[in-house]
Amino acid sequence: METDLFDISIIGGGIVGLATAYKIQKSRPDLRLLILEKEAVLAAHQTGHNSGVLHSGIYYTPGSLKAENCIDGRRQMVDFAFENGIDHDICGKIIVASQLDELPAMEKVYANGIKNGLTGVRKISPEEISEIEPFCKGVAGLWVPDAGIIDYVAVTQKLAELVTKINPYSEIRLGHAVKFFSKDAAQNLVHTDNAHFRTKKMIFCGGLFADRLARRQGVSIQEKVVGFRGDYYELTEGAEHKIRNLIYPVPNLDFPFLGVHFTRMTDGGIECGPNAVFTFQREGYGKMDFNLEDTLDALSYSGTWQLFKKNWRFGIGEYRRAFSKNLFLKTLQRLVPDLSEPDICQGRSGVRALLLNKRGDTRTDFRIARGEDSIHVLNAPSPAATAALAIADIIWKMADKEFRL
Ligand SMILES: Cc1cc2nc3c(=O)[nH]c(=O)nc-3n(C[C@H](O)[C@H](O)[C@H](O)COP(=O)(O)OP(=O)(O)OC[C@H]3O[C@@H](n4cnc5c(N)ncnc54)[C@H](O)[C@@H]3O)c2cc1C
Structure with missing residues (x-):
């Protein structure tokens, strides 16, 4: 049993877990955080296997968490990349209709973009498609200037570095698969395959295992x-x-x-x-x-x-x-x-x-739920890498209110 007591343990070392740790640590440098990741490196799963696209927010239903957090998160992510020298490029993208029967769906995507407040999105002709991408052919298209590319693994690593720079007593432990939970007096115990950690609160960012971790911790979910x-x-x-x-x-x-x-x-x-x-x-x-x-x-x-x-x-x-x-x-x-x-x-x-x-x-939209002494990120599919810093704001707001640390 490790004797140190952590304020918050974050389970999952993908971009959502590290963005959450960073936002908490920035707001509360005094809190001692523990990040537990089962693999030998951070960003080993979805974060390290994605397309590396900074999504503009054009696709998502207006008013949804995906739409709001994608746009806010993208702006934050670009600022973060500038400040920390992370490889990125807001190069813009084109969405191309290859056939006329795709035009109604293209119009819907365009309307979503406008409703979501994107500026600079415009419809483009086949000639403009060829000017932007000389080898691409289509009957019509959309130009989306706010989209870009970024290295999400580098973002995750930089977030981790900043967490332990802000509070050198916070720890990132790799190679710890979280197995089960128990209680000892007023504290929670997180049991991994090779250690037990004492923690006041927990935040779960377990990606492909989010549902199993939630059930194991007593959260009732249907999905x-x-x-x-x-x-x-x-x-x-x-x-x-x-x-x-x-x-x-x-x-x-x-x-x-x-x-x-x-x-x-x-x-x-x-x-x-x-x-x-x-x-x-x-x-x-x-x-x-x-x-x-x-x-x-x-x-x-x-x-x-x-x-x-x-x-x-x-x-x-x-x-x-x-x-x-x-x-x-x-x-x-x-x-x-x-x-x-x-x-x-x-x-x-x-x-x-x-x-x-x-x-x-x-x-389904992004979903974050409460458990006992815990918060669970249950659904964070694309564009959650783009949106990670905004999702982290939501989680920290919840944690600040509910955990009272
Ligand atoms: C093919 C693909 C393309 C995508 N393209 C994009 C894109 O271009 N742009 C975009 O914004 N989004 C994209 N996404 C989505 C984006 O990658 C994810 O939404 C985002 O990475 C989710 O981050 P996460 O931290 O929640 O999950 P993950 O990165 O999966 O991290 C979860 C972590 O939890 C750890 N874990 C799980 N169980 C345990 C346990 N019991 N104990 C300890 N650790 C545990 C895992 O090992 C993992 O490292 C794409 C996803 C994929 C798969």
């Missing part, structure tokens, strides 16, 4: 987290000139995914993806990865079957595309017809955590 793997291809060096910045399709508004897109990364490479394939292992990055507990958990939940029932056509399409380079290429060619098979090679994968409700709906 379950499901994982959607996203595979990327990369443009080979000889084809990189075909993409300047960010090219997105018009999204299918029935899904929380933005469609396979082209992204320039801060290190200069170009990624294409990700697709969205239901995965049988929450942190499984391979196409054949399987975990019995995760699979039984998913298949014993009615929400998963509702999801399959409502979206079987989409699901089968995504599975076929995951195993076929040619089908993946065909999707990419809708935006950039000049791409050919030698231009792309298999890249990395990521797994998104989505809190699925019993109706099988994955389009």
Whole structure:
């Protein structure tokens, strides 16, 4: 048993956990924080496997937490990147309709952007698309100047560095998987696979395991987290000139995914993806990865079957595309017809955590809940990396009010 008493323990060393720690430490340098992460490095899961895009806020339902926190969080993230020398570029992006039947959805995205207060978004013609991205073809598009790219792993590492700089008694412990909780007199004990820590309060930012951590800590929730793997291809060096910045399709508004897109990364490479394939292992990055507990958990939940029932056509399409380079290429060619098979090679994968409700709906908003002496981030899918500093403000506001430390 570690004898030190921490004021707040934060479970999960992704961008949401570290942004929360940073905001708390900035407001209250006197509080002693403990950050527990099960992996050997920070940002090992969603944060380190994402597209690295700073989202503008154009897609999200006006008034939703996603819309409000994306816009506020993006502004904060850009300031943070400037102040701390983090690689980023507000390069703007285009959303491109390849066919006329995509125009109503494109109009809806545009209207959302205007309602969400984005300035500078404008409709563009096929000629303007070609001026911005010479190899891209479309019948119409949107220019979104506020979108950009950033290195989220570097952001997470810098947040961690600042936390322990503000309070050298705060600690970041890697390689500690939190297993269960108990109480000792007035204090909480957090048990990991190799130690026990004493803490007054807890904040959970466990990403793909948010639901299990919440249940284990006695929070009653109906929903379950499901994982959607996203595979990327990369443009080979000889084809990189075909993409300047960010090219997105018009999204299918029935899904929380933005469609396979082209992204320039801060290190200069170009990624294409990700697709969205239901995965049988929450942190499984391979196409054949399987975990019995995760699979039984998913298949014993009615929400998963509702999801399959409502979206079987989409699901089968995504599975076929995951195993076929040619089908993946065909999707990419809708935006950039000049791409050919030698231009792309298999890249990395990521797994998104989505809190699925019993109706099988994955389009749920960010969700933060209270537990005993605790706060749980239950749903923080995209654009939560962009929004992390704003989500952290909400969590700190709740913690300040409820924890009374
Ligand atoms: C493929 C993909 C593309 C995306 N693209 C973008 C994008 O371009 N822009 C954007 O804004 N968002 C994007 N997102 C979403 C974004 O990455 C996530 O919303 C964000 O990273 C969530 O951060 P997090 O800290 O909540 O989760 P995570 O980064 O997953 O962190 C959770 C951490 O908790 C740890 N943990 C879990 N259980 C335990 C335990 N028991 N004990 C200790 N530690 C534990 C995990 O190891 C993990 O490190 C994308 C996501 C994916 C997967």
